[in-house]
Amino acid sequence: MQHIIDRFISYVIIDTESDANSETTPSTKKQWDLAHKLVEELKNIGMQDVSIDDKSYIMATLPSNVEHEVPTIGFISHFDTSPDFCGANIKPQIVPNYDGKDIVLNADKNIVLSPSYFKDLLLYKGQTLITTDGTTLLGADDKAGITEIVTAMEFLINNPEIKHGKIRVGFTPDEEIGRGAHHFDVDKFGADWAYTMDGSQVGELEYENFNAAGAKITFKGKSVHPGYAKGKMINSMLIANDFINELPHGETPQETKGYEGFFHVHHLTGSIEETVLELIIRDHNKKKFEKRKELIEKITKKINKKFAKQFGEDIVTAEIKDQYYNMKEKVLPVKHIVDIAEQAMKEIGIKPLIKPIRGGTDGSQLSYKGLPCPNIFAGGHNFHGKYEYVPAESMQKAVEVIVKIAELTAIENSARK
Structure with a gap:
């Protein structure tokens, strides 16, 4: 799990705050810093067809290792962070074996992450939490999702005995300002369907949004x-x-x-x-x-x-x-893609939490561009502010879900296009 923590921290310390007032794509030059790092990392772990276009959209392929016909699936996350709160000079703090009590994020400013206010913290007693230092957001939205996708691809590459079909990976800029899917080339991506790894707590599985x-x-x-x-x-x-x-x-x-x-x-x-x-x-x-x-x-x-x-x-x-519009209209006709994700969670001991998104994701716009795209948990909580945190164990669970979805989709005659 330390590998996941280290990877996540290497991403969040890079400032990628987007800017709604900018007319460029990406909306801020600093998003390129993480984009280029991700391209090199995808190449280093052994992904193929790694590409980045002039608007910083990243795509890569993990080829199928089965001989029978298998649907091509995708996993997508965004690398920008919200302009709602400071995303520069992020200094993550590690809280091992969380004891269920108040976490002092910043003693000088008296900023405390408390379960008396944020009750979800109590779900993670005994786990390793990654928090802010009280002066910035963390960036788990959605660098946790990127961490999970890269780690899952690396795991599949290093464990070829796990059977899977062709998998496409996509990382986007500017999701936080509503533009993440604007220049996403669905035809180039070439997946039958995809999943955004952009939800919150463990078990979240969403195919309805505002x-x-x-x-x-x-x-x-x-x-x-x-x-x-x-x-x-x-x-x-x-x-x-x-x-x-x-x-x-x-x-x-x-x-x-x-x-x-x-x-x-x-x-x-x-x-x-x-x-x-x-x-x-x-x-x-x-x-x-x-x-x-x-x-x-x-x-x-x-x-x-x-x-x-x-x-x-x-x-x-x-x-x-x-x-944007409710993706439910585009996902229901291919509801089996939700069923596969639900089954994957159940098989690794996660209780699926199927509920509507009180917001939107890249998946909403992508669904209307022809790429049905439900949303899966990435593990973080309290996004867009100084109280943001993510349990390392939640990121590990998300990695396992990605791997299990890949396995289930590759079972001959079980995954319908």
Whole structure:
């Protein structure tokens, strides 16, 4: 297991934070640092057809070692980290034989990872945890997934008695800003189906995710000296506040779970003359998703009508853009690919946790590009922040799942295309 820990740490100490404001791919030059390292590592462990394109998408092949026809499967992870929290100068801490008590991440800043708040920690008593030092995220999302895929391929190469079909590996940039699959060449990848290793706790197996859209709402106003503003001033910030109050109460991320959708206001900047509100719209149900977008339009029209005479033109404009869709529609017709992953977990003693993703993955977009792609656990917890951690044992279990999926898919006549 030390081999997995060392590999994981060698990845996370490289800053690969992506940038949503960049128009390049990858969105940050520093993502190339890990991309080039991964290319060399894939070659060194014996993978074939290792390639990296001009946008840093990495692909590699483990050839089949069986003579009968076997579906080509893939395993995919992303190497960028979220811009939501600092991803530079990561200093991982190792907590061996975790005792179930508070973990002091940073004594100087009094930052503590406590099971009284993060109850999942108690699932891992006696295990080896890898944490942050309290000043950065860790990057288990999704460098744990990359670690597991590389380690599983290395294991299969070093143990040729384990039978498997052709396996394709893909590593992508910019997943954290929603672009991980934008330039992924599905035809070049050439797999019948794939799995993203990008989930959280051991056992997670997901083939449903949110339908997603982003909305940018712009509010206009009129600035007048406040002492003489009666009947003249229009404060765009207050109109934005009215807009937010028109959204359904109780339908925010902090008040929903499971299949419940939400509106999430994540940026609000403004002045009297102009305010810009940015929010995201999420729902698993396609009809409810469309109704949420319609509500944004309805509120916009209501406010425009209210100020039509005073302002003389539309005072509010709404730009709504779909981001991704529920992969369930594309995975259900080939449900056996989920069944194989479920069976693999059961055969190595893992209880599958099949549930919807309250977010999206590369697999969502890839499924709509013709590559059905459920999501499997990578083992980390508390992604995108200073309390992120991953048990080394969870990464080892993920390696075993990858290997077992490869085995099951290679059994003659058992894996259907």
